[in-house]
Amino acid sequence: MTDKQSILSELENGIKGLQQEAVIEAAKKALAAGVSPVEAIEHGLSKGIRDVGEKFARKEMFVVELIYAATIMEEAIKVLEPALKASKEKRTSSGTVVLGTVSGDIHDIGKNLVRIMLEAGGFEVHDIGKDVPTERFVGKVKDVHAALVGASSLMTTTVQVQKELVDSLRASGIKAPMMVGGAAVTEEWAKEIGANYASDANNAVVIANQLLGKR
Amino acid sequence: MAESMKIGTLGMKRLKVMEPKDADDVHARSLQLLEKMGIKVSSDEGRRLLKEAGADVDDNTKIVKIPGRLVEEMMAKCPHRIKMGARNKKNEFVLDGKHCYTCTDGVGVATIDLDSGERRPSTLKDVADSAKIVDYLPMMHMYNSLVTPLEVPKHAHTVYEFMASLENCEKHFTAGSTYRREEAIHMIKMAAAVAGGMKKLKRRPIISTLTCTTSPMDLGQTTDAAIEFSRAGCPPHLMAMPLIGATAPMTVAGAVVLGNAQIIALATVLQLAAPGSPLCYSTEPMAMDVQSGLFEGLFPAADMVRAAHVQMAKYYRIPIFVGGWGTCSKAPDVQAGYEKAFSAFICYLSGADMTSGPGLLENWTVLSFEQLLIDHEMFTMMADMLQGFKVNDDTVPMDVIMEVGHEGHYMGKKHTLDHFRQMWQPMVTDGQTYKTWKDMGGKNAVDHARDKAKEILKTHQPEPLAADLKKEIQQIVAEAESNIPH
Numbered sequence: 001m002t003d004k005q006s007i008l009s010e011l012e013n014g015i016k017g018l019q020q021e022a023v024i025e026a027a028k029k030a031l032a033a034g035v036s037p038v039e040a041i042e043h044g045l046s047k048g049i050r051d052v053g054e055k056f057a058r059k060e061m062f063v064v065e066l067i068y069a070a071t072i073m074e075e076a077i078k079v080l081e082p083a084l085k086a087s088k089e090k091r092t093s094s095g096t097v098v099l100g101t102v103s104g105d106i107h108d109i110g111k112n113l114v115r116i117m118l119e120a121g122g123f124e125v126h127d128i129g130k131d132v133p134t135e136r137f138v139g140k141v142k143d144v145h146a147a148l149v150g151a152s153s154l155m156t157t158t159v160q161v162q163k164e165l166v167d168s169l170r171a172s173g174i175k176a177p178m179m180v181g182g183a184a185v186t187e188e189w190a191k192e193i194g195a196n197y198a199s200d201a202n203n204a205v206v207i208a209n210q211l212l213g214k215r
Numbered sequence: 216m217a218e219s220m221k222i223g224t225l226g227m228k229r230l231k232v233m234e235p236k237d238a239d240d241v242h243a244r245s246l247q248l249l250e251k252m253g254i255k256v257s258s259d260e261g262r263r264l265l266k267e268a269g270a271d272v273d274d275n276t277k278i279v280k281i282p283g284r285l286v287e288e289m290m291a292k293c294p295h296r297i298k299m300g301a302r303n304k305k306n307e308f309v310l311d312g313k314h315c316y317t318c319t320d321g322v323g324v325a326t327i328d329l330d331s332g333e334r335r336p337s338t339l340k341d342v343a344d345s346a347k348i349v350d351y352l353p354m355m356h357m358y359n360s361l362v363t364p365l366e367v368p369k370h371a372h373t374v375y376e377f378m379a380s381l382e383n384c385e386k387h388f389t390a391g392s393t394y395r396r397e398e399a400i401h402m403i404k405m406a407a408a409v410a411g412g413m414k415k416l417k418r419r420p421i422i423s424t425l426t427c428t429t430s431p432m433d434l435g436q437t438t439d440a441a442i443e444f445s446r447a448g449c450p451p452h453l454m455a456m457p458l459i460g461a462t463a464p465m466t467v468a469g470a471v472v473l474g475n476a477q478i479i480a481l482a483t484v485l486q487l488a489a490p491g492s493p494l495c496y497s498t499e500p501m502a503m504d505v506q507s508g509l510f511e512g513l514f515p516a517a518d519m520v521r522a523a524h525v526q527m528a529k530y531y532r533i534p535i536f537v538g539g540w541g542t543c544s545k546a547p548d549v550q551a552g553y554e555k556a557f558s559a560f561i562c563y564l565s566g567a568d569m570t571s572g573p574g575l576l577e578n579w580t581v582l583s584f585e586q587l588l589i590d591h592e593m594f595t596m597m598a599d600m601l602q603g604f605k606v607n608d609d610t611v612p613m614d615v616i617m618e619v620g621h622e623g624h625y626m627g628k629k630h631t632l633d634h635f636r637q638m639w640q641p642m643v644t645d646g647q648t649y650k651t652w653k654d655m656g657g658k659n660a661v662d663h664a665r666d667k668a669k670e671i672l673k674t675h676q677p678e679p680l681a682a683d684l685k686k687e688i689q690q691i692v693a694e695a696e697s698n699i700p701h
Contacts, residue, residue: 020629062635063626064626064631064632064635065632067626067627068626068627068628068629068631068632070627071627106622109624109626112624112626186650187650197650199648199650200651203651
């Protein structure tokens, strides 16, 4: 048990300390020691990334560090992935979210930040990328039975597409709440199109939890 | 706790506002004025030193005609690098032409109260509070009493200012207005008490002084005090304050020559008094509003004189301390922002080692704590640009660029992680999204600066002076109060 504990804390501390090599080593060690991949993620990596996310929110860490920590976590999950697929365990989730940048907009750094923070907050995030056509958004939401849809726009020319997206979702009978954000979006606009506004990545987690009835 | 002091680097190619031949011409014309018309030297000791060195002295008119070769000989004795000591050794630095620093200016007579926002007469507490804030701010390098305490005996205000600074700020102190020899003697005594004696003070001068000459062509009343500082090895900053159109000709070049002549004449006196002693070229020109006749520090012409004087200091290869950051604004507002930014930046772009003026409004007469924080912020932005940048394998990561490819980003890259801490960071500038800004009270930079000033005053505690040293300094202040003539 102490061996497992020490591997889990190596994963957690490696993320906190932004040490890519140490985290990858620890992920390999976890597999070799028979630690369940779900446990390695939830009690190791996720604890680390949540801590980094909280420090980021308190302005004790920088956005560059947050993204770097997320990159390390992704690499570590790649190591754990085969074992994760083989096992029957499922990761616990605060809710399923489909996230993307709307059609016509290729600016995705803000959206990526939102993904990192939502994942750190325990959400299962399906990131469908940037410049995503409305019909693909709707299709993905149906496929994964998303509880929440997140769409971002940086350019003023693409905010209108958010409205099309809400309308299409509702026309398809999808009731999942919609969260919008991005530099071109205002709270007033969100209200007007029947969506919820998130002002930044931290705020997105707060709004997501509110919309899904948690906290 | 405050961050430790950070020093700016002058890594950029220097701006020159004059052609090299114009700088030669400014020097030649300055010598011509000093030889032909001479300069008024009120100091008896100053005239004696000049006379002994071969100058043509008239003790009735106090006009001294100084041979050009004497001036050049004395200018060559001025050190190129100057060490600036500080109460706390970690705050010491060197004026070497390769770094940039900033200092507050003095000496104002009113303060915009941090709590009430009212403009009121300045007090000793304002000196202490502003010194404490300067102690905290990482890119404020030295303190000149921003205001004068109006409640202390007027004839001894400088020693009170120095005492309040010593008690609240562990950085270098420069005296803003030391006019009389007796003031200088007592301030040097206080400094020596802190440094551990006169010898140690000379190695590590924790005090310097501004020495104002009077335009046109008068060394003014401060020469005796400056001589004392020079002999103690504490650098005087030899300041010209030509008032374009009033006490100097109505042209930039005219004011440049007049100011330069005064500065090199004073340097000649001080190098005769204490050969090889450290000193700074210094300038604080002003311009006249030609419509009203009011004089103001803010006009572009005055800032051009500053930049030209920076170039002249480089010509003589001596450090320069520029009085800048002028504004006539009555509040920390947009006008204060643009006047101060232009004034300071052109001086630094020209290669100024040091500028002073953060925190003051209304032509250096009114203290605003908010403005002090904002000016510090502006300096940190300028310093970030002034350091310049290098082009090499580390700064242009070819492999990372190729790895990221055509649509990726650099935010998760090790190279980004390794370099992001060099990025400028705001202290009081607002950079929030509209919603966050609105939710947090819709505060602008002035509001943030006020909050930050209050926070610093509440939480920052400089190392107190040792009890016996504090007592010794109080005794010197009491002694000064009875010895300095009223």
